[in-house]
Amino acid sequence: MPKVTFIEKSGTSHTVNATSGSSLMQAALDNSVPGIDADCSGSCACGTCHVMVDAGWAQAVGNPGDMEEAMLSMRPDRSAHSRLACQIVVDEALDGLVVRLPEHQM
């Protein structure tokens, strides 16, 4: 089972088991990680599962798709390695993934 780590703005860290083949958003929800709102339940339609991928993992995770980019561009706190967690599929290649959470989702 791949392990992923979410780091809150405060510095509090949550390392959880993700289900291989499901989304990073789902890993957060399944493990009650605070700070991923997921209003649209993973449809790339709301922007409230915004995460900042740790620089060392950015290449492995890859770039946002077009619809994802449109949603990310609306976020005032968008950063170089921002992604929507619902669009990242976690598998063994992402075992050890680290992402940071924004202060708020909106």
Add this chain to the structure above:
Amino acid sequence: MSQTPRVHSGPMQDPHSVPIDQLDVSDPRLFENDAWRPFFARLRREDPVHYLADSPFGPFWSVTRFDDIVHVDTHHQVYSSEPFIVIGELVDELKIDSFIFMDPPKHDVQRQAVQPVVAPTNLANLEPVIRERAARILDALPVGETFNWVDKVSIELTTQMLATLFDFPFDERRKLTYWSDLAVGTPEMAGATGFSQEERLAGLNDCAATFARLWQERLGRQGGFDLLSLLQSSEKTRDIIERPLEFLGNMMLLIVGGNDTTRNSLTGGVLALNQNPAEYDKLRANPGLIPSMVSEIIRWQTPLAHMRRRAKEDTELGGKQIRAGDKVVMWYVSGNRDDSVIDRADDFIIDRPKARHHLSFGFGIHRCMGNRLAEMQLRIVWEEIMKRFRFVEVVAEPVRIRSNFVKGYESLQVRLHPI
């Protein structure tokens, strides 16, 4: 100067027997009479992407299922928000310009400039003000006698909130409500009654002049968190005053966006709890359910029944062929009752899981920018209500608004029972 608009009149359709190709969900009386449910249920079942060849608003497609609505909302390259996002038309000479009826790239520039006014840090600043105002309004209410919740609470509270967001002269705040109601209240737009085109034009001119004056007054002041100050401090919008129709359009957008929607949710929550007493018991036993209840209220009420798009190209949806130029109406009110996506969708359940998974704020790049502000207002008001009143009792049938766009209430007569 203005033509007499076609309006729905005569007997209302029977939703079960009317031939499906004539079934017309744009009749504003469906919402005034709370009669809309079986019409949309039939469409979801029999013709989820439905074409009506003729109506007072011309021909249009109705999209009635949750997933199809999300598809339209998120495919803005195909389904444009130009020229207007209500089923009817903006027919007056004052062609106001607002990012809600723009596509990228222009949409993005304007929204990005305005969005900081509702950024979470700004919301945190606003919370104490909202709470203090809610407390003051609730404490002044008559206890044990009947009054109109819409006027004394819903309108008053949202108006005060808007005045704060704009740093608007507090004693003139009811003008904000008036201008907002004008903006969406014509027959051509949404089948509403109450305002002529002439009155609308006069009111919007007054609104433009007032905001232009406030803009001048704000210049040179530093560090304000109100909308005008934020626009002035952002490079892309500090000259927006030189584009008066765009300036007016964005002012109107924020006034309208923050006005009848929140107002009608404040009223709708009271009605929903009264219609579902077991849920009211749940709330009394556990006020910790308020945040979840707020989302459920917003879903149940669906303060804006629809949003409209125009197909930019020929496209397919739900097995139907949509032509470039066709009007495509997303009926949020219908999608929010789609039980293939939402469990027991017609029920009001204050601790429903995934409570935010509803269509009332829309989805995609136009998703309501004020959504967390709306939720915060409702949460605070309900927290303060529960500290004071055991029961906000509805004592008469509500009077609903005649509109196929704004889904809300003229009056809700209530009586308060203190703790």
